[in-house]
Amino acid sequence: MSALRRRKAGNIVMLALTYVAAVLATLPLLFILFHLLQQGASTLTPDFFTNMPRPVGEAGGGMSNAIVGTLILLGIACIIGLPVGVGAGLYLAEKRVGALAMTVRFLSDVLNGLPSIVLGIFAWQFLVRPFGRFSALAGGIALGAMMIPLVTRTTEEMIRLVPNSLREAALALGYPRWRTSLSVILRTAMPGIVTGALVAIARIAGETAPLLFTAFGNAFWSTALDEPIAALPLQIFAYAISPYDEWHAQAWAGALVLIVIVLIISLAARHATRARFGSAAD
Amino acid sequence: MADASAPAGASGGLGSRRRASILAGVARGDRIYQVAITAFALIIPALLVLIAIAIGIAAWPAFAAAGLSFITSSEWNVQAGKFGAAPAIYGTIVSSLIALVLATPLAVGVAIFLSEIAPKWLRQPVAFLVDLLAAIPSVVYGLWGIFFLVPMLRDHVVPFFRDTLHLGNTPLFSGPAYGPSMLAAGVILAIMALPYISAVTREVLLAVPRSQRDAALALGATKWEMIWHAVIPYARSGIIGGVILGLGRALGETMAVTMVIGNRPEISASLLAPGYTMASLIANEFTEATSDLHLSALMAVGAVLFAITLVVNGIARWLVWRVASEPRA
Numbered sequence: 001m002s003a004l005r006r007r008k009a010g011n012i013v014m015l016a017l018t019y020v021a022a023v024l025a026t027l028p029l030l031f032i033l034f035h036l037l038q039q040g041a042s043t044l045t046p047d048f049f050t051n052m053p054r055p056v057g058e059a060g061g062g063m064s065n066a067i068v069g070t071l072i073l074l075g076i077a078c079i080i081g082l083p084v085g086v087g088a089g090l091y092l093a094e095k096r097v098g099a100l101a102m103t104v105r106f107l108s109d110v111l112n113g114l115p116s117i118v119l120g121i122f123a124w125q126f127l128v129r130p131f132g133r134f135s136a137l138a139g140g141i142a143l144g145a146m147m148i149p150l151v152t153r154t155t156e157e158m159i160r161l162v163p164n165s166l167r168e169a170a171l172a173l174g175y176p177r178w179r180t181s182l183s184v185i186l187r188t189a190m191p192g193i194v195t196g197a198l199v200a201i202a203r204i205a206g207e208t209a210p211l212l213f214t215a216f217g218n219a220f221w222s223t224a225l226d227e228p229i230a231a232l233p234l235q236i237f238a239y240a241i242s243p244y245d246e247w248h249a250q251a252w253a254g255a256l257v258l259i260v261i262v263l264i265i266s267l268a269a270r271h272a273t274r275a276r277f278g279s280a281a282d
Numbered sequence: 283m284a285d286a287s288a289p290a291g292a293s294g295g296l297g298s299r300r301r302a303s304i305l306a307g308v309a310r311g312d313r314i315y316q317v318a319i320t321a322f323a324l325i326i327p328a329l330l331v332l333i334a335i336a337i338g339i340a341a342w343p344a345f346a347a348a349g350l351s352f353i354t355s356s357e358w359n360v361q362a363g364k365f366g367a368a369p370a371i372y373g374t375i376v377s378s379l380i381a382l383v384l385a386t387p388l389a390v391g392v393a394i395f396l397s398e399i400a401p402k403w404l405r406q407p408v409a410f411l412v413d414l415l416a417a418i419p420s421v422v423y424g425l426w427g428i429f430f431l432v433p434m435l436r437d438h439v440v441p442f443f444r445d446t447l448h449l450g451n452t453p454l455f456s457g458p459a460y461g462p463s464m465l466a467a468g469v470i471l472a473i474m475a476l477p478y479i480s481a482v483t484r485e486v487l488l489a490v491p492r493s494q495r496d497a498a499l500a501l502g503a504t505k506w507e508m509i510w511h512a513v514i515p516y517a518r519s520g521i522i523g524g525v526i527l528g529l530g531r532a533l534g535e536t537m538a539v540t541m542v543i544g545n546r547p548e549i550s551a552s553l554l555a556p557g558y559t560m561a562s563l564i565a566n567e568f569t570e571a572t573s574d575l576h577l578s579a580l581m582a583v584g585a586v587l588f589a590i591t592l593v594v595n596g597i598a599r600w601l602v603w604r605v606a607s608e609p610r611a
Binding site: 007008010011014015017018019020021022024025026028029030031032035036039083084086087088090091092094100101103104106107108109110111113114115116117118119121122124125126129145148149152176177178179181182202203205206207208209212213233236237240241248251252255258259262263266270 | 333507535
């Protein structure tokens with residue numbers, strides 16, 4: 001009987017260890033969120049959103065230029081990433097098993113796994129070097145390229161969730177294929193695609209590495225697309241590695257703003273999916 | 283198409299010519315649509331090719347100047363124009379391995395917890411919290427690493443290993459511990475890779491058929507024996523795929539590592555010594571690179587990183603895909 005007891009004891013120990021793993025895995029997140037609130041909240045005044053960065057020693061600086069810069073970069077990224085991603089997703093969902101579809105699907109996964117810094121080098125070589133200056137446009141294009149594989153995959157998955165009978169009904173009513181796809185299938189899948197787009201935006205909103213080579217950062221107010229532009233993650237990085245306490249405080253406040261933006265987008269994405277597809281999409 | 287339908291059109295209310303022109307319009311619309319979505323799909327392979335070309339062009343001068351010694355030499359001396367990337371390659375591999383050693387058991391444990399053990403009400407919230415780790419921007423991890431993780435490792439964890447466990451004389455924990463180190467980079471990478479590994483593992487565990495579990499339980503296995511002998515082996519190659527996917531993330535991670543690794547191009551056996559990774563080397567020196575050769579050397583480091591992650595991701599995707607496409611029992 002002792003063998004059975006040993007097996008039962010082992011069972012309890014191992015099951016308990018998985019509880020420990022679950023606790024350990026959630027701890028870092030709670031620590032990070034706690035420290036962000038603790039360090040960043042006191043610097044986070046309305047001035048932070050409306051003021052420009054100030055030199056060390058002057059109180060009351062903010063990151064208005066970086067916040068606006070990040071929004072501009074995200075806008076450019078969406079203009080590039082969304083149409084390409086949705087178009088490629090439509091192709092993959094309709095072709096399913098063709099040789100080209102399989103290849104594109106695989107390569108889109110590979111692209112998704114590439115380090116973001118590699119996309120920065122790509123944009124730098126083609127969009128910064130030939131023109132001799134860093135620009136918001138190059139940064140937005142690098143981020144847009146990062147969005148493409150994310151949007152492609154969610155679009156494909158969401159379109160596949162649309163019942164085939166819907167397509168057949170539209171075709172039976174004499175709709176051309178292209179109108180069936182665009183105004184029936186795509187429209188039905190739209191909430192899911194919006195969710196995928198939001199997830200992609202949340203992911204690129206905090207990207208820093210590709211911007212080092214492209215948007216570069218800017219201490220001044222600039223919204224010109226062919227000039228270097230400030231971005232929230234770049235500003236956080238610059239302040240975090242500086243030796244000044246005031247700037248460290250600014251970095252924490254900036255990080256808090258960035259994480260709140262990312263969390264709001266992520267939560268909105270989850271909400272949109274749940275409202276449309278219920279638990280099926282989870 | 284228009285010819286075949288012409289008689290039917292003639293007998294109906296619609297004039298046959300008008301009907302033919304409508305059908306031709308439909309066919310044209312369909313053709314344009316097909317061409318458009320195919321073009322969008324082709325952008326993805328084209329983008330990869332362009333990335334490869336861009337990096338090739340940028341890296342070529344450095345490869346041409348240094349040859350094979352670019353990868354084998356460990357002398358990275360900007361003033362002397364000597365560029366050997368071995369310390370960065372070494373640092374990339376070591377920091378990623380530390381990350382995997384720390385993250386894999388935790389991630390697999392969480393995935394087992396979520397798919398097999400946790401009560402239903404707990405699954406959603408815990409899964410959500412773990413997934414959120416993937417949403418935190420790299421630069422925020424770096425900020426947290428500089429001001430909390432690095433001091434905590436230096437003041438509490440390292441003394442524990444050295445004094446309590448008496449490991450101070452082993453090469454791994456020798457030398458001064460200033461703070462920024464290979465260990466710090468490995469720990470932060472472990473936290474960052476964890477959600478990716480656990481998400482894939484959870485997915486493949488959920489794909490294991492119910493009958494597999496029922497059979498083990500029917501033979502009298504305890505719950506853990508069922509998991510260990512019936513579920514894990516079935517999902518093994520998928521889990522390995524997830525781990526390699528996490529490795530791909532860790533290899534290319536830039537900002538958080540740059541901020542905590544100490545950025546020194548030296549190979550040291552001690553985990554407490556500062557180091558460099560390929561990505562952090564590029565990020566750290568890019569703004570101060572003035573000579574063309576220095577710039578090109580940084581891009582060549584990027585080319586090596588590109589090649590390594592390409593291979594690693596290819597293997598990972600293939601493994602995960604193989605499990606997902608296996609016939610379900």
